[in-house]
Amino acid sequence: MKKKELQVAALKNGTVIDHIPSDKLFTVVSLLHLQDVTANITIGNNFESEKLGKKGIIKIADRFFSSEEINRLSVIAPNIVLNIIKDYEVVEKKPVIMPDELEGIVKCNNPKCITNNEPMQTRFHVIDKEKGLLKCHYCEKEQSKDNIKLL
Amino acid sequence: MENRSLVTIAKHSKEKILYLLEMAKEFEKKPNRRLLDGKIVATLFFEPSTRTRLSFETAANRLGAKVIGFTDPKVTSSSKGETLKDTIMMVSNYADIIVMRHFLEGAARYASEVAPVPIVNAGDGANQHPSQTMLDLYSIYKTQGTLENLNIYLVGDLKYGRTVHSLLMAMRHFNPTFHFVAPDELRMPDEYKLYCKEHGIRFEEHTDFTEETIADADILYMTRVQRERFTDLMEYERVKDVYILRNKMLEHTHPNLRILHPLPRVNEIAYDVDDNPKAYYFQQAKNGLYAREAILCDVLGITLDEVKADTTSGMC
Numbered sequence: 060m061k062k063k064e065l066q067v068a069a070l071k072n073g074t075v076i077d078h079i080p081s082d083k084l085f086t087v088v089s090l091l092h093l094q095d096v097t098a099n100i101t102i103g104n105n106f107e108s109e110k111l112g113k114k115g116i117i118k119i120a121d122r123f124f125s126s127e128e129i130n131r132l133s134v135i136a137p138n139i140v141l142n143i144i145k146d147y148e149v150v151e152k153k154p155v156i157m158p159d160e161l162e163g164i165v166k167c168n169n170p171k172c173i174t175n176n177e178p179m180q181t182r183f184h185v186i187d188k189e190k191g192l193l194k195c196h197y198c199e200k201e202q203s204k205d206n207i208k209l210l
Numbered sequence: 211m212e213n214r215s216l217v218t219i220a221k222h223s224k225e226k227i228l229y230l231l232e233m234a235k236e237f238e239k240k241p242n243r244r245l246l247d248g249k250i251v252a253t254l255f256f257e258p259s260t261r262t263r264l265s266f267e268t269a270a271n272r273l274g275a276k277v278i279g280f281t282d283p284k285v286t287s288s289s290k291g292e293t294l295k296d297t298i299m300m301v302s303n304y305a306d307i308i309v310m311r312h313f314l315e316g317a318a319r320y321a322s323e324v325a326p327v328p329i330v331n332a333g334d335g336a337n338q339h340p341s342q343t344m345l346d347l348y349s350i351y352k353t354q355g356t357l358e359n360l361n362i363y364l365v366g367d368l369k370y371g372r373t374v375h376s377l378l379m380a381m382r383h384f385n386p387t388f389h390f391v392a393p394d395e396l397r398m399p400d401e402y403k404l405y406c407k408e409h410g411i412r413f414e415e416h417t418d419f420t421e422e423t424i425a426d427a428d429i430l431y432m433t434r435v436q437r438e439r440f441t442d443l444m445e446y447e448r449v450k451d452v453y454i455l456r457n458k459m460l461e462h463t464h465p466n467l468r469i470l471h472p473l474p475r476v477n478e479i480a481y482d483v484d485d486n487p488k489a490y491y492f493q494q495a496k497n498g499l500y501a502r503e504a505i506l507c508d509v510l511g512i513t514l515d516e517v518k519a520d521t522t523s524g525m526c
Contacts, residue, residue: 169315171313171314171315171335171336172314172315172316173294173312173314173315173316173317173319173320173334174316174320176314177293177294177295177320178293179295179320195316196316196319197315197316197317197319197320198314198315198316198334198335198337199218199315199316199337199338200315201401
Protein backbone atom coordinates (compact mmCIF):
# COMPACT_ATOMS: atom_id res chain seq x y z
CA MET A 60 0.00 0.00 0.00
CA LYS A 61 1.27 3.41 -0.90
CA LYS A 62 2.26 5.42 2.10
CA LYS A 63 0.20 8.58 2.38
CA GLU A 64 2.01 11.85 1.97
CA LEU A 65 2.57 13.60 5.26
CA GLN A 66 0.71 16.89 5.45
CA VAL A 67 3.24 18.47 7.77
CA ALA A 68 6.90 17.73 8.33
CA ALA A 69 7.82 14.84 10.62
CA LEU A 70 8.86 15.43 14.19
CA LYS A 71 11.93 13.92 15.84
CA ASN A 72 10.91 14.16 19.48
CA GLY A 73 7.79 15.71 20.94
CA THR A 74 4.03 15.55 20.81
CA VAL A 75 1.63 15.49 17.88
CA ILE A 76 -1.94 16.45 18.72
CA ASP A 77 -4.17 15.06 16.03
CA HIS A 78 -7.87 14.98 15.16
CA ILE A 79 -8.60 18.43 16.55
CA PRO A 80 -11.90 19.76 15.18
CA SER A 81 -10.92 22.74 13.01
CA ASP A 82 -13.03 25.22 14.95
CA LYS A 83 -11.39 24.14 18.22
CA LEU A 84 -7.78 24.41 17.11
CA PHE A 85 -7.02 27.74 18.68
CA THR A 86 -8.88 26.85 21.86
CA VAL A 87 -6.50 23.90 22.20
CA VAL A 88 -3.58 26.26 21.65
CA SER A 89 -4.75 28.48 24.46
CA LEU A 90 -5.76 25.67 26.86
CA LEU A 91 -2.24 24.22 26.60
CA HIS A 92 -0.70 27.71 26.81
CA LEU A 93 1.24 27.05 23.61
CA GLN A 94 1.64 30.77 23.06
CA ASP A 95 4.19 30.71 25.88
CA VAL A 96 6.17 27.72 24.59
CA THR A 97 9.54 28.58 23.05
CA ALA A 98 10.16 25.25 21.28
CA ASN A 99 9.33 24.71 17.60
CA ILE A 100 5.60 24.43 17.03
CA THR A 101 3.88 23.60 13.78
CA ILE A 102 0.21 24.37 13.61
CA GLY A 103 -1.89 23.20 10.68
CA ASN A 104 -5.58 23.58 10.14
CA ASN A 105 -8.35 22.55 7.75
CA PHE A 106 -6.60 19.36 6.69
CA GLU A 107 -8.76 16.63 5.28
CA SER A 108 -9.90 14.06 7.76
CA GLU A 109 -11.98 10.95 7.24
CA LYS A 110 -13.44 11.19 10.71
CA LEU A 111 -13.99 14.91 11.07
CA GLY A 112 -14.14 16.27 7.54
CA LYS A 113 -11.70 19.03 8.43
CA LYS A 114 -9.19 18.77 11.21
CA GLY A 115 -6.39 20.62 12.85
CA ILE A 116 -3.03 19.27 13.91
CA ILE A 117 -0.35 20.63 16.22
CA LYS A 118 3.23 19.41 16.47
CA ILE A 119 5.31 20.53 19.40
CA ALA A 120 8.99 19.68 19.51
CA ASP A 121 10.60 18.40 22.71
CA ARG A 122 7.51 18.89 24.80
CA PHE A 123 5.47 16.19 26.56
CA PHE A 124 2.26 16.83 28.44
CA SER A 125 1.03 15.50 31.75
CA SER A 126 -2.29 13.68 31.88
CA GLU A 127 -3.72 16.61 33.79
CA GLU A 128 -2.83 19.03 31.01
CA ILE A 129 -4.19 16.70 28.34
CA ASN A 130 -7.44 16.06 30.13
CA ARG A 131 -8.17 19.76 30.15
CA LEU A 132 -8.89 19.30 26.46
CA SER A 133 -11.69 16.80 27.11
CA VAL A 134 -14.33 19.48 27.62
CA ILE A 135 -13.86 20.91 24.12
CA ALA A 136 -12.68 18.02 21.98
CA PRO A 137 -13.06 14.55 23.48
CA ASN A 138 -11.76 12.74 20.38
CA ILE A 139 -8.34 14.33 20.24
CA VAL A 140 -5.41 11.91 20.17
CA LEU A 141 -1.92 12.74 21.33
CA ASN A 142 0.96 10.91 19.69
CA ILE A 143 4.13 10.84 21.70
CA ILE A 144 7.07 10.84 19.29
CA LYS A 145 10.54 9.63 20.16
CA ASP A 146 13.16 9.43 17.41
CA TYR A 147 10.56 9.83 14.62
CA GLU A 148 8.50 6.92 15.95
CA VAL A 149 5.10 7.05 17.64
CA VAL A 150 5.90 5.38 20.95
CA GLU A 151 2.56 6.06 22.63
CA LYS A 152 -0.96 7.22 21.71
CA LYS A 153 -2.71 9.01 24.52
CA PRO A 154 -6.46 9.50 24.28
CA VAL A 155 -8.07 12.39 26.11
CA ILE A 156 -10.01 11.24 29.15
CA MET A 157 -12.72 13.29 30.80
CA PRO A 158 -11.51 13.70 34.41
CA ASP A 159 -13.83 13.42 37.44
CA GLU A 160 -13.15 17.05 38.29
CA LEU A 161 -12.30 20.15 36.31
CA GLU A 162 -10.42 22.89 38.10
CA GLY A 163 -9.87 26.36 36.75
CA ILE A 164 -10.94 25.51 33.17
CA VAL A 165 -14.65 26.19 32.85
CA LYS A 166 -16.59 29.28 33.88
CA CYS A 167 -19.79 28.77 35.86
CA ASN A 168 -22.89 29.86 33.93
CA ASN A 169 -24.63 31.07 37.08
CA PRO A 170 -24.00 34.82 37.50
CA LYS A 171 -24.91 34.50 41.20
CA CYS A 172 -22.24 31.84 41.77
CA ILE A 173 -19.49 32.84 44.17
CA THR A 174 -16.87 31.83 41.58
CA ASN A 175 -18.02 34.69 39.32
CA ASN A 176 -17.70 37.20 42.12
CA GLU A 177 -14.49 36.27 43.97
CA PRO A 178 -10.93 35.95 42.71
CA MET A 179 -10.91 32.16 42.99
CA GLN A 180 -10.65 29.00 40.91
CA THR A 181 -13.76 27.33 39.56
CA ARG A 182 -14.30 23.66 40.28
CA PHE A 183 -16.72 21.27 38.62
CA HIS A 184 -17.66 17.67 39.27
CA VAL A 185 -18.24 15.69 36.09
CA ILE A 186 -21.47 13.90 36.93
CA ASP A 187 -22.14 12.27 33.57
CA LYS A 188 -19.15 11.68 31.31
CA GLU A 189 -21.20 10.44 28.38
CA LYS A 190 -23.57 13.39 28.31
CA GLY A 191 -20.83 15.75 29.44
CA LEU A 192 -22.80 17.01 32.43
CA LEU A 193 -20.94 19.20 34.92
CA LYS A 194 -21.97 20.34 38.37
CA CYS A 195 -20.47 23.38 40.02
CA HIS A 196 -18.78 22.44 43.28
CA TYR A 197 -19.87 25.75 44.79
CA CYS A 198 -23.34 26.81 43.63
CA GLU A 199 -24.34 23.20 42.76
CA LYS A 200 -25.91 24.23 39.45
CA GLU A 201 -25.57 21.78 36.60
CA GLN A 202 -24.48 22.67 33.10
CA SER A 203 -23.83 20.76 29.93
CA LYS A 204 -20.43 20.90 28.28
CA ASP A 205 -22.14 21.97 25.08
CA ASN A 206 -22.78 25.44 26.43
CA ILE A 207 -19.77 26.06 28.58
CA LYS A 208 -17.50 29.06 28.52
CA LEU A 209 -13.82 28.50 29.09
CA LEU A 210 -11.93 30.76 31.44
CA MET B 211 -8.45 19.52 62.53
CA GLU B 212 -11.24 18.05 60.45
CA ASN B 213 -13.48 20.76 59.08
CA ARG B 214 -16.86 20.27 60.68
CA SER B 215 -18.63 23.04 58.79
CA LEU B 216 -22.31 22.70 57.92
CA VAL B 217 -22.79 23.80 54.32
CA THR B 218 -25.61 21.48 53.24
CA ILE B 219 -27.48 18.52 54.67
CA ALA B 220 -28.25 17.08 51.23
CA LYS B 221 -25.41 14.60 51.70
CA HIS B 222 -26.05 13.80 55.37
CA SER B 223 -26.71 10.15 56.10
CA LYS B 224 -29.92 9.03 57.76
CA GLU B 225 -27.94 8.32 60.93
CA LYS B 226 -26.46 11.80 61.01
CA ILE B 227 -29.87 13.44 60.53
CA LEU B 228 -31.43 11.36 63.30
CA TYR B 229 -28.43 12.06 65.51
CA LEU B 230 -28.87 15.83 65.11
CA LEU B 231 -32.61 15.53 65.76
CA GLU B 232 -31.88 13.62 68.97
CA MET B 233 -29.56 16.40 70.00
CA ALA B 234 -32.19 19.05 69.22
CA LYS B 235 -34.58 17.08 71.44
CA GLU B 236 -32.13 17.38 74.34
CA PHE B 237 -32.03 21.13 73.84
CA GLU B 238 -35.78 21.34 73.82
CA LYS B 239 -35.79 19.64 77.25
CA LYS B 240 -33.27 22.16 78.50
CA PRO B 241 -32.34 25.06 76.21
CA ASN B 242 -30.09 26.93 78.66
CA ARG B 243 -26.69 25.36 79.10
CA ARG B 244 -23.09 26.52 79.28
CA LEU B 245 -21.70 24.19 76.64
CA LEU B 246 -20.27 27.08 74.62
CA ASP B 247 -18.95 28.98 77.62
CA GLY B 248 -15.96 31.08 76.58
CA LYS B 249 -16.68 30.65 72.87
CA ILE B 250 -17.40 33.40 70.39
CA VAL B 251 -19.91 32.94 67.59
CA ALA B 252 -19.73 35.39 64.68
CA THR B 253 -22.91 36.00 62.70
CA LEU B 254 -22.01 37.51 59.34
CA PHE B 255 -25.11 38.54 57.42
CA PHE B 256 -24.11 39.75 53.98
CA GLU B 257 -27.83 40.02 53.27
CA PRO B 258 -30.40 40.79 55.92
CA SER B 259 -32.43 37.95 57.42
CA THR B 260 -33.70 39.02 60.78
CA ARG B 261 -35.54 35.82 61.60
CA THR B 262 -32.60 33.51 60.93
CA ARG B 263 -30.12 35.80 62.63
CA LEU B 264 -32.20 36.17 65.81
CA SER B 265 -32.64 32.42 65.97
CA PHE B 266 -28.91 31.71 65.65
CA GLU B 267 -27.97 34.46 68.09
CA THR B 268 -30.50 33.19 70.62
CA ALA B 269 -29.11 29.68 70.23
CA ALA B 270 -25.56 30.95 70.81
CA ASN B 271 -26.62 33.02 73.83
CA ARG B 272 -28.56 30.18 75.41
CA LEU B 273 -25.44 28.01 75.12
CA GLY B 274 -23.36 30.61 76.94
CA ALA B 275 -21.40 31.88 73.92
CA LYS B 276 -20.74 35.51 73.11
CA VAL B 277 -21.92 36.85 69.77
CA ILE B 278 -20.19 39.26 67.42
CA GLY B 279 -21.03 40.11 63.82
CA PHE B 280 -22.84 42.37 61.43
CA THR B 281 -26.37 42.50 60.15
CA ASP B 282 -25.94 44.81 57.23
CA PRO B 283 -23.13 44.47 54.71
CA LYS B 284 -23.35 48.17 53.84
CA VAL B 285 -21.43 49.01 56.99
CA THR B 286 -18.70 46.42 56.44
CA SER B 287 -15.58 46.36 54.36
CA SER B 288 -17.20 44.15 51.72
CA SER B 289 -18.84 47.35 50.55
CA LYS B 290 -15.31 48.72 50.11
CA GLY B 291 -14.50 45.82 47.82
CA GLU B 292 -13.00 43.40 50.32
CA THR B 293 -13.22 39.81 49.12
CA LEU B 294 -15.26 37.22 50.99
CA LYS B 295 -12.06 35.32 51.69
CA ASP B 296 -10.44 38.29 53.40
CA THR B 297 -13.51 38.97 55.54
CA ILE B 298 -13.69 35.30 56.56
CA MET B 299 -9.95 35.12 57.36
CA MET B 300 -10.17 38.27 59.45
CA VAL B 301 -13.20 37.12 61.44
CA SER B 302 -11.63 33.66 61.91
CA ASN B 303 -9.02 35.39 64.05
CA TYR B 304 -11.70 36.36 66.54
CA ALA B 305 -14.45 33.76 66.45
CA ASP B 306 -14.75 30.02 67.11
CA ILE B 307 -17.66 29.57 64.68
CA ILE B 308 -18.83 31.68 61.76
CA VAL B 309 -22.54 31.65 60.95
CA MET B 310 -22.96 33.29 57.58
CA ARG B 311 -25.75 34.34 55.28
CA HIS B 312 -24.76 35.41 51.78
CA PHE B 313 -26.62 36.45 48.63
CA LEU B 314 -24.20 34.51 46.39
CA GLU B 315 -24.58 30.79 45.79
CA GLY B 316 -21.67 28.67 46.91
CA ALA B 317 -20.38 31.37 49.29
CA ALA B 318 -20.63 29.11 52.33
CA ARG B 319 -18.86 26.22 50.59
CA TYR B 320 -16.01 28.51 49.61
CA ALA B 321 -15.81 30.04 53.09
CA SER B 322 -15.63 26.54 54.61
CA GLU B 323 -12.64 25.80 52.38
CA VAL B 324 -10.66 28.88 53.37
CA ALA B 325 -11.66 29.31 57.02
CA PRO B 326 -9.73 27.64 59.84
CA VAL B 327 -12.91 27.64 61.96
CA PRO B 328 -16.20 25.88 61.19
CA ILE B 329 -18.71 27.67 58.96
CA VAL B 330 -22.45 27.31 59.43
CA ASN B 331 -24.41 28.13 56.30
CA ALA B 332 -27.39 30.30 57.19
CA GLY B 333 -28.44 30.51 53.54
CA ASP B 334 -26.43 31.07 50.35
CA GLY B 335 -28.59 32.68 47.68
CA ALA B 336 -31.06 30.24 46.20
CA ASN B 337 -28.80 27.31 47.04
CA GLN B 338 -28.89 25.83 50.55
CA HIS B 339 -30.31 26.70 53.96
CA PRO B 340 -29.54 23.62 56.06
CA SER B 341 -30.65 24.94 59.46
CA GLN B 342 -34.11 25.61 58.00
CA THR B 343 -34.23 22.03 56.74
CA MET B 344 -33.14 20.75 60.15
CA LEU B 345 -35.92 22.63 61.91
CA ASP B 346 -38.45 21.43 59.34
CA LEU B 347 -37.33 17.84 59.91
CA TYR B 348 -37.42 18.33 63.65
CA SER B 349 -40.93 19.77 63.47
CA ILE B 350 -42.14 16.81 61.40
CA TYR B 351 -40.39 14.32 63.66
CA LYS B 352 -41.79 15.92 66.79
CA THR B 353 -45.37 16.22 65.61
CA GLN B 354 -45.62 12.84 63.89
CA GLY B 355 -43.35 10.86 66.23
CA THR B 356 -41.43 9.59 63.19
CA LEU B 357 -40.09 10.68 59.83
CA GLU B 358 -41.01 7.39 58.17
CA ASN B 359 -43.82 6.73 55.65
CA LEU B 360 -45.48 10.16 55.76
CA ASN B 361 -47.75 11.89 53.24
CA ILE B 362 -46.20 15.30 52.75
CA TYR B 363 -47.97 18.00 50.75
CA LEU B 364 -45.85 20.85 49.45
CA VAL B 365 -48.00 23.80 48.41
CA GLY B 366 -47.38 27.06 46.57
CA ASP B 367 -44.12 28.09 44.93
CA LEU B 368 -42.36 24.81 44.28
CA LYS B 369 -40.20 26.20 41.50
CA TYR B 370 -38.12 28.74 43.41
CA GLY B 371 -38.79 27.56 46.95
CA ARG B 372 -35.41 26.57 48.30
CA THR B 373 -36.87 25.14 51.50
CA VAL B 374 -39.12 22.64 49.73
CA HIS B 375 -36.25 21.39 47.57
CA SER B 376 -33.98 20.84 50.55
CA LEU B 377 -36.75 19.16 52.51
CA LEU B 378 -37.51 16.84 49.63
CA MET B 379 -33.87 15.78 49.38
CA ALA B 380 -33.43 15.31 53.12
CA MET B 381 -36.59 13.16 53.32
CA ARG B 382 -35.26 10.62 50.82
CA HIS B 383 -34.13 8.33 53.65
CA PHE B 384 -37.61 8.05 55.14
CA ASN B 385 -39.89 6.61 52.45
CA PRO B 386 -42.21 9.60 52.09
CA THR B 387 -45.02 10.17 49.58
CA PHE B 388 -44.96 13.71 48.28
CA HIS B 389 -47.79 15.70 46.78
CA PHE B 390 -46.75 18.75 44.82
CA VAL B 391 -49.53 21.34 44.76
CA ALA B 392 -48.65 24.33 42.59
CA PRO B 393 -49.78 26.46 39.67
CA ASP B 394 -48.27 25.48 36.32
CA GLU B 395 -45.83 28.38 36.33
CA LEU B 396 -44.42 27.38 39.72
CA ARG B 397 -44.50 23.61 39.56
CA MET B 398 -41.74 21.40 40.87
CA PRO B 399 -38.76 21.56 38.48
CA ASP B 400 -37.92 18.44 36.49
CA GLU B 401 -34.56 17.98 38.18
CA TYR B 402 -36.29 17.36 41.52
CA LYS B 403 -38.83 15.02 39.97
CA LEU B 404 -35.91 13.15 38.47
CA TYR B 405 -34.29 13.12 41.90
CA CYS B 406 -37.46 11.53 43.30
CA LYS B 407 -37.43 8.85 40.61
CA GLU B 408 -33.76 8.10 41.18
CA HIS B 409 -34.32 7.73 44.91
CA GLY B 410 -37.60 5.81 44.72
CA ILE B 411 -39.64 8.66 46.22
CA ARG B 412 -43.34 8.51 45.26
CA PHE B 413 -44.96 11.77 44.20
CA GLU B 414 -48.14 13.13 42.68
CA GLU B 415 -48.71 16.53 41.16
CA HIS B 416 -51.84 18.65 41.59
CA THR B 417 -52.82 22.08 40.35
CA ASP B 418 -55.99 22.32 42.43
CA PHE B 419 -55.84 22.94 46.16
CA THR B 420 -59.05 21.87 47.86
CA GLU B 421 -60.27 19.99 50.89
CA GLU B 422 -60.29 16.83 48.78
CA THR B 423 -56.70 17.27 47.61
CA ILE B 424 -55.36 17.41 51.16
CA ALA B 425 -57.64 14.81 52.77
CA ASP B 426 -54.80 12.35 53.19
CA ALA B 427 -52.07 14.69 54.42
CA ASP B 428 -49.85 14.21 57.46
CA ILE B 429 -47.89 17.38 56.76
CA LEU B 430 -49.01 20.41 54.81
CA TYR B 431 -46.01 22.55 53.98
CA MET B 432 -47.21 25.95 52.74
CA THR B 433 -45.07 28.46 50.84
CA ARG B 434 -45.71 31.88 49.48
CA VAL B 435 -46.76 32.45 45.85
CA GLN B 436 -44.93 35.64 44.98
CA ARG B 437 -46.20 38.03 42.35
CA GLU B 438 -42.71 38.79 41.04
CA ARG B 439 -42.20 35.14 40.08
CA PHE B 440 -44.79 35.36 37.30
CA THR B 441 -43.99 36.37 33.75
CA ASP B 442 -47.70 36.41 32.99
CA LEU B 443 -49.53 38.62 35.49
CA MET B 444 -52.91 37.44 34.21
CA GLU B 445 -51.86 34.00 35.32
CA TYR B 446 -50.90 35.40 38.73
CA GLU B 447 -54.29 37.06 39.15
CA ARG B 448 -55.94 33.80 38.23
CA VAL B 449 -54.06 31.61 40.72
CA LYS B 450 -53.20 33.95 43.60
CA ASP B 451 -56.25 33.01 45.64
CA VAL B 452 -56.19 29.32 44.75
CA TYR B 453 -53.29 28.46 47.04
CA ILE B 454 -54.66 29.95 50.22
CA LEU B 455 -55.33 27.61 53.10
CA ARG B 456 -58.57 28.34 54.97
CA ASN B 457 -59.75 26.85 58.20
CA LYS B 458 -62.81 25.23 56.69
CA MET B 459 -60.58 23.15 54.39
CA LEU B 460 -59.17 21.41 57.47
CA GLU B 461 -62.42 20.01 58.79
CA HIS B 462 -62.03 16.49 57.44
CA THR B 463 -58.27 16.21 57.50
CA HIS B 464 -56.35 13.66 59.61
CA PRO B 465 -56.10 14.53 63.33
CA ASN B 466 -52.31 14.20 63.16
CA LEU B 467 -52.05 16.74 60.32
CA ARG B 468 -49.77 19.68 61.04
CA ILE B 469 -49.37 22.81 58.94
CA LEU B 470 -45.86 24.12 58.43
CA HIS B 471 -44.64 27.31 56.81
CA PRO B 472 -41.06 28.67 56.70
CA LEU B 473 -42.42 32.21 57.37
CA PRO B 474 -42.85 35.06 56.68
CA ARG B 475 -46.38 34.41 55.60
CA VAL B 476 -48.34 36.97 53.61
CA ASN B 477 -51.81 35.72 52.81
CA GLU B 478 -51.33 32.06 51.91
CA ILE B 479 -52.62 30.91 55.29
CA ALA B 480 -55.81 32.65 56.36
CA TYR B 481 -55.73 34.03 59.88
CA ASP B 482 -58.60 31.82 60.96
CA VAL B 483 -56.23 28.86 60.67
CA ASP B 484 -53.97 30.20 63.45
CA ASP B 485 -56.27 29.01 66.23
CA ASN B 486 -56.65 25.55 64.76
CA PRO B 487 -54.54 23.04 66.76
CA LYS B 488 -53.22 21.77 63.44
CA ALA B 489 -51.45 25.09 62.80
CA TYR B 490 -47.83 24.57 63.72
CA TYR B 491 -45.84 27.35 62.01
CA PHE B 492 -45.05 29.39 65.09
CA GLN B 493 -43.89 26.37 67.08
CA GLN B 494 -41.95 25.37 63.98
CA ALA B 495 -39.99 28.61 64.19
CA LYS B 496 -39.35 27.95 67.88
CA ASN B 497 -37.97 24.51 66.99
CA GLY B 498 -35.39 26.39 64.96
CA LEU B 499 -33.76 27.41 68.21
CA TYR B 500 -33.23 23.80 69.32
CA ALA B 501 -32.10 22.69 65.88
CA ARG B 502 -29.58 25.55 65.78
CA GLU B 503 -28.27 24.81 69.27
CA ALA B 504 -27.61 21.26 68.04
CA ILE B 505 -25.90 22.57 64.90
CA LEU B 506 -23.62 24.95 66.84
CA CYS B 507 -22.56 22.13 69.18
CA ASP B 508 -22.05 19.64 66.37
CA VAL B 509 -19.75 21.87 64.34
CA LEU B 510 -17.58 22.35 67.42
CA GLY B 511 -17.36 18.59 67.92
CA ILE B 512 -19.59 18.45 71.00
CA THR B 513 -21.28 15.03 70.88
CA LEU B 514 -24.79 13.88 71.73
CA ASP B 515 -23.37 11.94 74.69
CA GLU B 516 -21.73 15.07 76.00
CA VAL B 517 -24.98 17.00 75.65
CA LYS B 518 -26.86 14.24 77.49
CA ALA B 519 -24.26 14.17 80.25
CA ASP B 520 -24.20 17.95 80.57
CA THR B 521 -25.42 19.30 83.91
CA THR B 522 -24.73 23.01 83.40
CA SER B 523 -27.52 25.46 83.18
CA GLY B 524 -28.23 29.14 82.72
CA MET B 525 -26.73 31.74 80.47
CA CYS B 526 -23.70 33.86 81.26
